[in-house]
Amino acid sequence: MPTYLLLIPFLPLLSFVFTFLFGKRLGVQSHWVPIVSVLISFFCALYAFFQVKNGHGVNQDLYTWISSGTMTIAVGFLLDELTSVMLIVVTSVSSLVHIYSVGYMKGEAGYYRFFSYLSLFTFSMLMLVLGNNFLQLFFGWEAVGLSSYLLIGYYYDKKSAADAGKKAFIVNRFGDFGFILGLFLIYSAFGTLHYEPIFAHIDIIANQTFSIFGNTYYLPTAIALLLFCGAMGKSAQLPLHVWLPDAMEGPTPVSALIHAATMVTAGVFLVARCNPIFSLSMTALNVITIIGAITCLFAATIALTQTDIKRVVAYSTVSQLAYMFIGCGVGAYSAGIFHLFTHAFFKALLFLGCGSIILGMHHEQDVKYMGGLKKYMPITYWTFLIASLSISGVPGLAGFFSKDEILAMAFASPVPAGKFAWFIGTLVAGMTAFYSFRLFILIFHGEFRGTDEQKAHLKESPKVVTVPLILLAIGAVTAGHLGVPTVLGGDANWGHYLEPVLGHAMAHPSHFTEIILMIISVGAGAFGIFLAWKWYVKEPEMPKTIAERFPALYNLSLNKYYIDEIYDFALVKPALSISRNVILNFFDIGLIEKVVNGIPKLIGRASGSMRKVQDGLVSHYLAYMCGGAVFIILWMVVGA
């Protein structure tokens, strides 16, 4: 196993162990080990990228993890094109977030704890993308979940934060429930959980069916949809999206790294990694496309009305993740991964920008109390603008290339829901531009709406915060140029590079169609920006008028379609009530305990002397025991 590859995940692991154990003593210096180790990981990841580019991929086992009977599962690494891209995304964003956190987390009580968790997360995420088998993927999958739990609940003495961490973990378990059953089904069909033998013999399942409860299902559909359950949990797709907005309780750098750029994209990575399985099932692809499209629209409509800046960006993340799933669902996996890549930069930038604003505003997150920050925070302003333009799909910026690639592929795809997804995707492109610039204008333009004290303290964040912003802004501009489509004179490098793993898209639109589609989506984005400008700069009373005209719609969006309340009413409360009233009080205390305690009481009532059975003297019990034994022996011997 090449050393550079081992260093990529294990340096952050060592850093976690070291910082967790000794960080308290290091105090304000405890960030050095994590930062240095993640930077080395980053350079190793770059090296790994060029190794793969030169044809030196790796697929090697480290040691046998579990072996039982005919089943053997190793801990091993697979380095191919897909992995190399993910490695760069994870280590680069993680490095920047590490550095940014030095400024953002300054003076926090659990400073070392924060950095050790960041390292733990980086390790876990790298294990997830590097594994050469499903079980190691699952290891990373759960370990990033743990890191997320710890970091969301970083301010553990705040009940809402502790609640949010727990919620994230448990909601993800619902997804994992399907995921692990999918793994069992894969094992039943292939007798292994390692990628290489599975994908090499994928045609084994091409015509197979699976029967349970008297129903017969097409095996690839069953496997694909079960795996997708896991992806829906981790990547916050309907109906398992509820944890992600709450996860904003965590410190903002965490939101940028885990809940925007890396962990939440693990579901997309899973689908892309398993593309040979998904490609066998039109049903599964169709389901993914539909769920993606619905989630895309759903989250965007919520983002329209939220006033907590982090929540707006969180719902925008859900919506953008849905784009990635649309890409995968229509069979254009490399387009999905492309959007994953560009999104990592502009969304991390948006979140870190929010963090910078929150620092400037002394932990005020509500946009109602902001406004006119442009002159106080120029760097934050310009970088935030770049990110907003990028997510809005303005031509030339990263988001434009990847989003349009997905929309074009959806339009041309043979998957039945493809055109539907294209329509929704284009509509949401307009909404995205609108809510992004609504947020942007409310934060940076107009009059300051906060207190005078807040105003007096407004200033730009320190360099350690702004430099990562600038670096990410460069990424948010340039990342898209890695995959300029041929129609715009590029050579579609991105798709070619990933082709060995992800294959071709199912169908391409003609160049003419592609140009038309591009014009439509850019037009939608431009209209969104225009509307935001018109309603929030020119006619600022307009949003209120609209909200008053359609109160039902407005409240539905503001209250996130009441999904949390519905879950609470339909799932959580009944489960707790059944536990207490039916299982504990009725069955356990009312039935089983009555019978158990009733027997001695019955005997006791029937015969006074027998009441001594419960006298609690061990000598008596011994006597009963021996007496009984002798009696039974005699009875057996005589009886026989």
Add this chain to the structure above:
Amino acid sequence: MSFPILSLLIFLPVLGGIALLLMRSEDVKNIKIMALIISLLELACTLPLWFAFDKTTFHMQFVERHSWIELFNIEYYLGLDGISVLFIMLSALITILCILVSWNSIQIKIKEFFVAILLLEGAMIGVFCSLDFFLFYIFWEAMLIPMFLLIGVWGGPNRIYAATKFFLYTLIGSLLMLVGIITLYIRGGNTFDILALAAMDFPVGLQMILFWAFFAAFAVKVPMWPVHTWLPDAHTEAPAAGSVVLAGILIKMGAYGFLRFSMPILPEATVSMMIPMLVLSLIGIVYGGFICLAQTDLKRLIAYSSVSHMGFITLGIFALNTQSVEGGILQMINHGVVTGALFLGIGMVYERTHTRKISDYGGLATNMPIFASFFLLFTLASVGLPGTNGFIGEFLILLGSFLTRPWVALVAATGLIIGAWYMLWLYQRIFFNPVNSKWDTIKELDAREIATLMPMVVLIFWIGLYPNSMLSFMHVSVSHLLEQVTGNPEGIASGVQLAVDHNYEAASSAVHHLQQAVEHVQQVSH
């Protein structure tokens, strides 16, 4: 004749306990040190088992065989195989930790307490070693007495009720087993030799009756639903050491009983009772999990979680294939480690707060960060996070039961969700949330307490990251057992109904894209 190491392991703690009895009761410090030394010595004596055990044979090892009561053909017959060997070491380890956690918390009859613990250890090891049914029964019943005393003398306010309930429950079950043993003795041609009985063919009708007779003893011990209600009371009232040994070893005896007696001696009955056993296990998993959500008492919650986790173990055992049974045995160790560790932790915090009510806690992570970290790890191992030992066991059990009957794994996997729910909820209410001002001056763990918890941390990661070091002990013995029961060394693994149907067509019209990806992966791997 080789060195009688098993006798040494049984009688070292017994003789040590007797020696302790001879010491002056006031000499508290030396009594504790003496008990600790004996238990450490015992653990040291188990080490040869680890190194000398031959993993390539299912035959009994370290065998000692002497005739004892010739009139009834009763023998002093000891031996170990891959199923029992690890439990000897676990018992020795758990005993040490029980002694350490009781160092300051036991205030009355200190000498007698440590004597009881050591006698219990001897009896437990005796149970795992016995190959003669009569001898087994003696050790089995002998365990009851010190455990009864641990609860009844050093327990909480309601200890007499709990101890009596524990005693009567297990006794009634044991008596039915005794009937079964004697029946086997008579029908098997006057022998108590377990291996000889396993080689015989008993009529199926008799097997069924005996199966339920043994079930009575073992199911109560596990405890399986619906005979579980003694466990929450026993755990709640027992002192920390009592809970630890109860969760760590004692309730494993039931599952061990199924593996050692019910399955090899009554194979036909085991196979035909498979589904009812699986269903009872599933009920235990789900019922035990949900009931945890309604608990207000710290120890009761962990006790009920044991019902759920032990459901996983019996599920694995009765799913009757390699992965599930090996997972079940591994999970017996895992549950001993993790739940033992949880009870150790609870004992430590109870010593400081003297309350078991969950709502009395809150925000402990602020003043006890080290303890919070330990407890978090135990919580995560309990919910089966990969990397910890709990995951390996649950994964093998679920995979194995999926291969036997997919719907069983489907139901059992809901336990993963419920388990995460109640454990994280518990953790939050104790360690997170605003700090309860009552505990502003609570003391962090001291060195002794950290030393008590460390072995469990090591085991959690060791088994979680390198489970083969444990599983390799079991492979041959489990294959042998499955061959005895099902006639196939891999057991039942044909429950997944797959069929070929050419009506389905791949979604991708570009078939060559698939082939390309395949070729690529192959290239990369070479």
